[in-house]
Amino acid sequence: xxxxxxxxxxxxxxxxxxxxxxxxxxxxxxxxxxxxxxxxxxxxxxxxxxxxxxxxxxxxxxxxxxxxxxxxxxxxxxxxxxxxxxxxxxxxxxxxxxxxxxxxxxxxxxxxxxxxxxxxxxxxxxxxxxxxxxxxxxxxxxxxxxxxxxxxxxxxxxxxxxxxxxxxxxxxxxxxxxxxxxxxxxxxxxxxxxxxxxxxxxxxxxxxxxxxxxxxxxxxxxxxxxxxxxxxxxxxxxxxxxxxxxxxxxxxxxxxxxxxxxxxxxxxxxxxxxxxxxxxxxxxxxxxxxxxxxxxxxxxxxxxxxxxxxxxxxxx
Amino acid sequence: xxxxxxxxxxxxxxxxxxxxxxxxxxxxxxxxxxxxxxxxxxxxxxxxxxxxxxxxxxxxxxxxxxxxxxxxxxxxxxxxxxxxxxxxxxxxxxxxxxxxxxxxxxxxxxxxxxxxxxxxxxxxxxxxxxxxxxxxxxxxxxxxxxxxxxxxxxxxxxxxxxxxxxxxxxxxxxxxxxxxxxxxxxxxxxxxxxxxxxxxxxxxxxxxxxxxxxxxxxxxxxxxxxxxxxxxxxxxxxxxxxxxxxxxxxxxxxxxxxxxxxxxxxxxxxxxxxxxxxxxxxxxxxxxxxxxxxxxxxxxxxxxxxxxxxxxxxxxxxxxxxxxxxxxxxxxxxxxxxxxxxxxxxxxxxxxxxxxxxxxxxxxxxxxxxxxxxxxxxxxxxxxxxxxxxxxxxxxxxxxxxxxxxxxxxxxxxxxxxxx
Numbered sequence: 001x002x003x004x005x006x007x008x009x010x011x012x013x014x015x016x017x018x019x020x021x022x023x024x025x026x027x028x029x030x031x032x033x034x035x036x037x038x039x040x041x042x043x044x045x046x047x048x049x050x051x052x053x054x055x056x057x058x059x060x061x062x063x064x065x066x067x068x069x070x071x072x073x074x075x076x077x078x079x080x081x082x083x084x085x086x087x088x089x090x091x092x093x094x095x096x097x098x099x100x101x102x103x104x105x106x107x108x109x110x111x112x113x114x115x116x117x118x119x120x121x122x123x124x125x126x127x128x129x130x131x132x133x134x135x136x137x138x139x140x141x142x143x144x145x146x147x148x149x150x151x152x153x154x155x156x157x158x159x160x161x162x163x164x165x166x167x168x169x170x171x172x173x174x175x176x177x178x179x180x181x182x183x184x185x186x187x188x189x190x191x192x193x194x195x196x197x198x199x200x201x202x203x204x205x206x207x208x209x210x211x212x213x214x215x216x217x218x219x220x221x222x223x224x225x226x227x228x229x230x231x232x233x234x235x236x237x238x239x240x241x242x243x244x245x246x247x248x249x250x251x252x253x254x255x256x257x258x259x260x261x262x263x264x265x266x267x268x269x270x271x272x273x274x275x276x277x278x279x280x281x282x283x284x285x286x287x288x289x290x291x292x293x294x295x296x297x298x299x300x301x302x303x304x305x306x307x308x309x310x311x312x313x314x315x316x
Numbered sequence: 317x318x319x320x321x322x323x324x325x326x327x328x329x330x331x332x333x334x335x336x337x338x339x340x341x342x343x344x345x346x347x348x349x350x351x352x353x354x355x356x357x358x359x360x361x362x363x364x365x366x367x368x369x370x371x372x373x374x375x376x377x378x379x380x381x382x383x384x385x386x387x388x389x390x391x392x393x394x395x396x397x398x399x400x401x402x403x404x405x406x407x408x409x410x411x412x413x414x415x416x417x418x419x420x421x422x423x424x425x426x427x428x429x430x431x432x433x434x435x436x437x438x439x440x441x442x443x444x445x446x447x448x449x450x451x452x453x454x455x456x457x458x459x460x461x462x463x464x465x466x467x468x469x470x471x472x473x474x475x476x477x478x479x480x481x482x483x484x485x486x487x488x489x490x491x492x493x494x495x496x497x498x499x500x501x502x503x504x505x506x507x508x509x510x511x512x513x514x515x516x517x518x519x520x521x522x523x524x525x526x527x528x529x530x531x532x533x534x535x536x537x538x539x540x541x542x543x544x545x546x547x548x549x550x551x552x553x554x555x556x557x558x559x560x561x562x563x564x565x566x567x568x569x570x571x572x573x574x575x576x577x578x579x580x581x582x583x584x585x586x587x588x589x590x591x592x593x594x595x596x597x598x599x600x601x602x603x604x605x606x607x608x609x610x611x612x613x614x615x616x617x618x619x620x621x622x623x624x625x626x627x628x629x630x631x632x633x634x635x636x637x638x639x640x641x642x643x644x645x646x647x648x649x650x651x652x653x654x655x656x657x658x659x660x661x662x663x664x665x666x667x668x669x670x671x672x673x674x675x676x677x678x679x680x681x682x683x684x685x686x687x688x689x690x691x692x693x694x695x696x697x698x699x700x701x702x703x704x705x706x707x708x709x710x711x712x713x714x715x716x717x718x719x720x721x722x723x724x725x726x727x728x729x730x731x732x733x734x735x736x
Contacts, residue, residue: 120512121631122629125628125629142631145513207506
């Protein structure tokens with residue numbers, strides 16, 4: 001097997017493609033760096049010059065507003081030049097191949113590619129073909145990984161719970177299609193969370209997921225019992241009525257997070273969601289807006305985390 | 317042309333013979349009595365064996381000449397010691413009309429390299445709806461009928477196709493894969509696919525389809541050859557079916573004997589194969605089943621794919637691996653790993669597939685066609701884009717060093733490949 005393609009010869013982060021396989025030290029370095037940037041985002045002048053003169057290309061082969069925007073803000077706060085490309089609507093429809101698109105942008109002197117693609121592994125293909133000084137950050141590939149989301153989730157958990165070593169974390173819903181779940185699971189197991197659970201109907205739990213170090217639950221009440229952290233996953237519209245689930249209503253009844261179901265968790269449990277939320281499908285409005293919810297702080301932390309990732313890879 | 321092959325280690329898997337000796341070739345056949353030779357080949361230090369018989373090699377003609385041409389792939393065949401090959405009907409258009417089959421055979425014959433045995437389409441356009449004119453196609457030279465990798469979801473059509481083929485005694489070659497269960501999948505449904513976020517194909521996509529096929533064989537008594545088994549469970553089912561004396565045979569792709577889903581690594585598109593590489597336990601069962609004869613033969617499942625077809629995210633990459641030049645070294649590697657005698661190893665790529673194909677090649681005996689391969693079993697070579705003659709450079713073994721180098725290949729008594 002090849003060596004981890006995210007790390008350079010010195011074991012430093014060259015690209016961020018997945019949380020899987022990253023050593024604990026690198027995860028902590030990112031979280032600590034993000035913490036130092038959190039102050040910057042609260043200042044009146046919200047800029048640091050770390051990426052001055054660098055070009056960041058946001059390559060989004062799949063539509064996204066939130067992730068693209070937070071990457072853009074993060075890059076601008078690091079003083080980089082940001083170019084947003086919505087490729088779904090341009091060259092791919094003209095038949096240009098993924099690698100040709102990247103080669104063309106590379107010829108425009110890119111330093112950092114932020115890539116979102118609907119095919120699992122696409123950022124690995126790009127990382128294999130970029131020039132040595134260029135960096136690739138995975139902003140979500142298929143159902144494989146969304147490492148910056150995973151890192152901001154870890155940041156949020158550390159912010160509220162301080163320490164991972166006693167935590168029970170439940171990830172609820174469509175684990176099968178979720179890159180967010182996979183990234184968070186790897187992050188939590190690397191940082192030593194003793195119990196990570198996934199909860200969902202059998203149709204939405206992928207084969208062999210136990211091998212990632214999680215316990216599988218199919219019932220909400222049992223799964224949420226004594227949890228410190230509850231992470232709700234987004235259920236895509238197209239998966240609500242078909243062979244995987246009969247209806248959004250039935251899903252909400254059994255797996256939607258309501259105050260009543262949340263009562264099984266610890267009284268100081270926090271509730272997270274990667275957004276965008278489907279209120280009334282995976283989460284009830286009183287919970288989404290309630291005292292346990294840290295969903296909006298997640299978004300704020302996301303900017304600091306993405307600043308940290310960009311400054312670290314660009315510095316290596 | 318009369319050729320004396322002198323002093324080689326003559327291995328004939330059909331009889332189990334493995335001894336140093338001479339082989340004399342006259343008039344395209346292996347001859348009993350050695351006479352005056354026009355040419356003598358010094359085979360000292362080399363194995364002299366029947367040429368390989370490969371039941372699945374895509375030559376990409378007609379229709380996919382940008383991936384490979386008949387010339388390039390026939391060169392690759394003889395360079396790999398393959399002297400007979402069956403080509404699946406998944407060309408463009410598919411081999412569903414006698415004219416296409418006839419043209420392919422003529423073109424192949426004119427090249428004077430390996431013998432080509434076309435496998436006809438079982439249904440028109442491989443669409444799984446209407447039967448082809450099998451009798452006409454057989455007359456044009458088709459040796460069997462198949463859907464290649466195209467699905468045949470309608471079991472009514474499948475049943476009728478088997479009945480119709482049985483009427484004429486035509487063998488039917490099928491892959492066992494339930495198209496609904498396999499839909500959208502690109503990797504073995506298990507831990508690796510879950511980690512990589514790749515849609516999975518469960519083992520029961522194979523066993524359910526295999527169960528259906530075996531039940532239809534029981535009912536129709538059609539001779540069915542099952543192509544490219546991929547799971548331990550399927551090997552067990554075939555073992556039971558053979559015990560029951562159902563008229564079935566089967567093969568495995570040579571890559572599946574060596575690789576598992578772990579080899580996908582970080583999305584190596586060269587490991588995107590049909591059927592998917594499964595778990596290490598499945599791979600071990602395939603290797604064992606091939607050794608004990610449950611699996612009749614190993615095939616290259618040769619599928620040249622151009623670079624553009626592989627330089628894509630894993631799920632979007634075109635499936636398949638180049639294999640004609642790897643079949644011999646990978647079979648030797650498998651035999652060594654299992655501690656098999658050389659004759660037993662070679663049987664799975666010579667006499668056994670020849671038996672499935674129903675041809676006289678695949679053995680070294682007086683009167684048999686002089687289709688021979690001379691190879692150095694120990695000589696190492698590195699698999700690379702340069703060393704492969706096939707136009708397809710798509711191999712999971714790129715960069716690997718493999719033992720077993722072909723020095724000469726004879727087809728019908730003619731030296732069609734030589735390399736010092």
